[in-house]
Amino acid sequence: MRGSVLLPGQQQLNPEMVVWTGGSRRLAMILQGRGITSREEVEQILNPLARPQPDLSGYRPLAAATERIEAALAQGEKIAVYGDYDVDGITATALLVTALGRLGADVIWHIPNRFSEGYGLEARRIQALAREGVGLVVTCDCGISNHAEVELANALGMDVVITDHHTPPPELPPAHSIVNFKLLPPDHPSRDLPGVGVAYVLAKQLLARHGKEDDDLLDLVALGIIADVVPLRGHNRQLYALGLPLLQEARRPGLAALFAVAGINPELVDEDKLAYQIAPRINAAGRLGDGSTAVRLLLSREQEETAALARELDQLNSLRKEMSKKILDEVSPEPGRALVAYNPDWHQGVIGIAAGQICSGNGTPAVLMTRAHQEDSIVGSARSVEGIDIYEILHQCSRFLDKFGGHPAAAGFSLRPQNLEPFVRAVQELLDAITARWTPPPLRADLVVQPWEIDLQLAEELNRLSPCGEGNPRPLLFCQDLAVKSVRAAGTGHILTLGDRWRSFAAGLWNSGAAPQPGGSVGAVFTVSRDMYRGEPSVWATLEAWWPGEARVEIGGKKREYRDARGVSWKRLLRQYPEAEFYREGVQWQDFPGNMRFNLQPAPVLVMLSPPPSAGVLRQILATVDPDLVVLGFAWQQRDFMADFLGALKYLWSQGTGEVALGGLAAALGHNEDTILAALRLLAVSGIVDFTLTRGKLTVEKGRGAKIKAGPEKQKLLAMLQETVSFQKWLQQADIDEIQQIRP
C-alpha cells in the first residue's frame, strides 16, 4: 500500500479554535492543521448559513443578462436554453427552464449529443434554432469558448446570453452578456460555483424581480455542486446547505423516483450518495444515450413518467457498469506501469470511467482509446495520479493528435487511425520514464488518534465538516496500533474488525491488494463515517493505507526507556529520582511536589505522579520534558469532578477577578481543556455562571441559577469525564509496551 504518511505538525493549538468549533478539540486541531485559523473561516466551514449569501446584484453582466431576458419575456420572444450532457449541465438546464417557465417565457431547451455534436454550442444546432424562430439563446455550463458559434448566432439574428463557469479564454465571445464568476476577483466566494450555481444566481435575480420564489430550485444546485466536484468552500457550501434538506425530503418527483430505483432512503442522502449513486445514473443518460432523458426526469411532475424515466436511467447505468467492468476484465495493467490500450469495441462513453478505475486501482496513469462513434477517428481518455501531469504528456505527443484537452489529472483526445501506433509508442515511453522515477506523495494525516477514540462520537464530531470532498477533504486519521480481530473478503476488497482490547469497529479496505492477517496488529491511515449496522448507528472506517504492526511509522523518533513504578509511594520516588522532573496535576495533588503540564522543564528523567487526563496531555508532557527515562508512578483515585470544579470557581471568585487562563484551570484540576469548557457550558445553560473566553483567558461570573440542568450539555460533560476515567484506568493497568505507544 501507500508508502509514507505525513503526520500533523506538533503546533500549539489556539484555544479559541476550540471555542469556535463549539468545543471540539479534534475539529480545532484538524482545521488549524489545514491552515484555517480565523473565526470567519471556521464558521464558514461548520456553519455556512450563519452569514448571508454574497450579494451579486451589483455585478454588471448579471444586470445585463437579466435585462435582455426580461426584454424577451416582454416581447414574447422564443428563448432556447443550451446546456450540457453532464449532471452540472443537466441540472442547470432544468433549473433555467423551470425559472423561465415560471416567468411565462416561451422556452425550449437543448442538450447536445456527446458524440454527434460534442461539448458546447454547435454550428448546425445554432442554425436549427434560428430556423425554429429562437430570438435568444441562454447557455448554461458551456459557451465561454464558443467564439465562432456565438458569432454565427449573431449573424442569424439571435442574441446569446452565456452563463458558464469554465475558465474564460483570453478573448471572450461576442455574446450579449457573459455571466461567468471566474471573471470575479480570485478570492470572491462565488468564483467556484458550478454551471448550475451560476444559472441559479441568474434565475434567483430574475424571479425576485417578479416576486417569485426560487427556493425549490436549490436541490438541483446542491446536486450539481457535488457532481461537478467543485471546491466545497465559500458560496458553494451555502448553496449546498440550503439544497440538501430539499433532497432529503425528496421534494422533486424525478429525484424521488431516482432515489427509489437506487434503493436510497432520502432522509439519508448525503454528499457521498449523491456523488457515487445519483450522479452516475444521471450521467449515464449522456454517456450511453441522450442527456435529455435526465432533464425530462428532473422537470416532470407525473409519477408514472418519472418512474419510467428513472428506470431507464438506472438500466443505462447498469449497462454502463457492465461495459466498464468488461474493459477492466480485458486489460491487464502491470503493477507500477502505466497502461495504454486501444480496443475498437469499447464504448466511447465509458472509457473515461474505466481509465479512472484502472488508474486508482493500479496507482498508475491509464490511457484508453476506442473508435469514435460517428467518424473515422480514434478517441481517447486519460486519467492520472497525483504528481504526473497527463495533460502535459499529451501535449508532448501532440504531433500525433488532432485534438486534446483537459487538466493534469484527466484529459481527452482524438487522433487519426494511422497515428495510433506511433502515438501509443510515444506515450507509453514517456509514461514509463516518468512513472519509473515517481513515488506516490505521502498521505497527509489530519489527526493522530488512539484505538479507544475510534467510536460513533468521533464519527459524528468529524461529520460536522460535511460536506466533504474537493477543497474540504474528509479528515484522514492515523492510528499506530490497531489489533486485527477478523478479516473477510467482500466485493473487490475486505471488511476488517479492528480495535483494541476493549473496543472494536468495522473497517473497509478496497482495491488495495493484500489484507492483513487476523491476530496481528497494524498501523493505519483511514477516514471514519457514521454507518448503520444491524439497525444501530455505528462507526465505520475506510482504510487508505495500512502496514504491519512491526513496521510502525516513527512519530517521535526517540527511543525512551519506561519503568513501571505504579503503586510505589511518591516519597520513595522522590528519594529514588532526586534529579527528575515530577509531573502532578489535580486538586488532590496540590500540596505534593512536582509541576503541572505548563510548568514542566526538559529533563532526562520524568516521574509521573498523577495520571494525565488524556493521551493528548500525555503527549504534550512527553514533548515538553523530552525525557530518556519515564517512570510511571501514578496512583489514582476517582474524585467528584463537579465538587472540585465548583470549589475552584469559588476560590477564583474569592480572589476577586474571576479571570483565569483556561489551560491553567484545566491543569490545576487535572483535566482536558475541552472538559473544562464543557463544564462551563453546562453551568452557563443552568444559569450558575456566565463566562467568556478571549485569547485563552476565561472570565467567569457568578449567575443566579443554583441547580444543574439535565440535557445535552450535561450528557456531553459526562461523556468527556467518562473518557478521562477510562483513560486513567487504562494507565493503571496497561502493559508498559502499550503505554509506550503514546509518543509526542
Ligand SMILES: [Mn+2]
Ligand atoms: Mn460544469
